Amino acid sequence: MNHQTYHDYGVSMRRHLHQHPELGRQECETQLWCVNQLKQMGYDITLCFGTGFYADLHVSDTLPRLAFRADMDALPATEKPGEVVISQNPGVAHLCGHDLHMAIALTAARMMSDQRTRLQANIRFLFQPSEEMFRGGAKGMIGEGALEGVDAVYGLHNDPQIDCGQIAVHPGIMSSNGDQFRLNIAGKSAHASSPHLGLDALSEAVRLLTAFRAVITDRIDPNKAALISTCMLNAGEAPNILARTAELQGSIRSFDPTVHKMLIGSFMEEIQESRRRGYTVELEMRGYPAINNHPAETQILTETARLFLGEENVLTDHPPMVGSEDFSFFLKEKPGAFFFLGSGDHSNGIDNPLHSNPFIVNEDCILIGAAIFSMLAGL
Structure with a gap:
C-alpha cells in the first residue's frame, strides 16, 4: 500500500x-x-x-x-x-x-x-x-x-x-504541572439593605479571586512561570439579596515542582482564611503532573x-x-x-x-x- x-x-x-x-x-x-x-x-x-x-x-x-x-x-x-x-x-x-x-x-x-x-x-x-x-x-x-x-x-x-x-x-x-479546582463557598443570605445580618458569599469569592492573583505577584519569583487562573464565578439569585453561595472554578499551573508546591500551599492558606471568616468552603481539586x-x-x-x-x-x-x-x-x-x-x-x-x-x-x-x-x- x-x-x-x-x-x-x-x-x-x-x-x-x-x-x-x-x-x-x-x-x-x-x-x-x-x-x-x-x-x-x-x-x-x-x-x-x-x-x-x-x-x-x-x-x-x-x-x-x-x-x-x-x-x-x-x-x-x-x-x-x-x-x-x-x-x-x-x-x-x-x-x-x-x-x-x-x-x-x-x-x-x-x-x-x-x-x-x-x-x-x-x-x-x-x-x-x-x-x-x-x-x-x-x-x-x-x-x-x-x-x-x-x-x-x-x-x-x-x-x-x-x-x-x-x-x-x-x-x-x-x-506544566496543572491542577483544576472547584470551590463552593457558603455564607448567609440577607436583604441588601441589611448586609451586617448576612455573610456575602459573592464578596468572599471576589476576595479569593483577588488573593489568588496576588499570590503570583507577591510570592512567586518573577523569573519562574506560574499561573492561578479563575475562569468561572457563579453567585447570587436576586439584585436585593446577598449571595448565600458562590462557586469558583479555575486552574493552577507551573513547571517547577517547588513553585507548584508554593502555589498550592498559598492557595490553601487563602481558603483557610475564608473559613476563619465564617464561610463554609468545599474544595474539589484534581491535578495532572x-x-x-x-x-x-x-x-x-x-x-x-x-x-x-x-x-x-x-x-x-x-x-x-x-x-x-x-x-x-x-x-x-x-x-x-x-x-x-x-x-x-x-x-x-x-x-x-x-x-x-x-x-x-x-x-x-x-x-x-x-x-x-x-x-x-x-x-
Whole structure:
C-alpha cells in the first residue's frame, strides 16, 4: 500500500471523527467506530474504563511491547464554519484535534498490520477517553490494566502553532504541572439593605479571586512561570439579596515542582482564611503532573524523527506547553516520550491555537504522525 493510500485513509478517518464528536465518558460511537476499524486490521480489542479500549497486535513472545496513545474526547462548543467538514453533533466539537490523534493512531495501526512481519515490537494502541475532563482518563485506564506488559509508551499532541512537517521534542518537562479546582463557598443570605445580618458569599469569592492573583505577584519569583487562573464565578439569585453561595472554578499551573508546591500551599492558606471568616468552603481539586520525557526513549524518538523529517525540522528547544496533559500518568508508570506534532499551515495565512473555533489544521500531519509511530515500531 503506497503513502497516498495511507494518507487518504487517515484523512477519511479524521473527517468522519470530526463530524461525529463526543464528550468525555460519552465516546460510545467513537469507540465503536475505532474498534471496528482495528478489528478489521487483526487487532485484539480490550474494552477499558468505560468508553476507552486498547488494541493489541502480537508479533512474537520475544519482542518488547510498545504502546501508543490516542485521546478520544471533544469539547463542549458549537463549531463555527471554516474547516473542510463540520461537527454534526450540536454543542460538541473537536477543537483540540483529538480527531487527528485518533486518525494518526488508526493510520499507524494499519501500516503496522500491513507490514507486521517487519515489526520489531508487539504493539498496543491506547484509545483514551476524557482527556479534557476534570478527571482525565489516563489514570482510569492504568487502573484497569492498560499498561500491563508494556515496555515503553509514546504519545503526541498536535500543535497548530508549529508548521506541518515539524515536531517539537526534548527530554524532561514537556508540559506544566496543572491542577483544576472547584470551590463552593457558603455564607448567609440577607436583604441588601441589611448586609451586617448576612455573610456575602459573592464578596468572599471576589476576595479569593483577588488573593489568588496576588499570590503570583507577591510570592512567586518573577523569573519562574506560574499561573492561578479563575475562569468561572457563579453567585447570587436576586439584585436585593446577598449571595448565600458562590462557586469558583479555575486552574493552577507551573513547571517547577517547588513553585507548584508554593502555589498550592498559598492557595490553601487563602481558603483557610475564608473559613476563619465564617464561610463554609468545599474544595474539589484534581491535578495532572508535568509530562516528563524519559531520556533514552526521547533520544530514540528524536533520532527517528530526524531520519524522517530532517534535523532542521525536529525542534529540540521548543518551550514546554503551558497547558497540562494526563499522558503524564502513563510516563509515571512506564518509560516513554511525548512530542508535539506540527499541524499548522502558516504559509496559507492560517494561525489558530488549540481550542480555536473553528480549529483549522493541515491534514498532511496525519501521515507524518503515523509514520513516526510506525518507525518507532521498526518499519
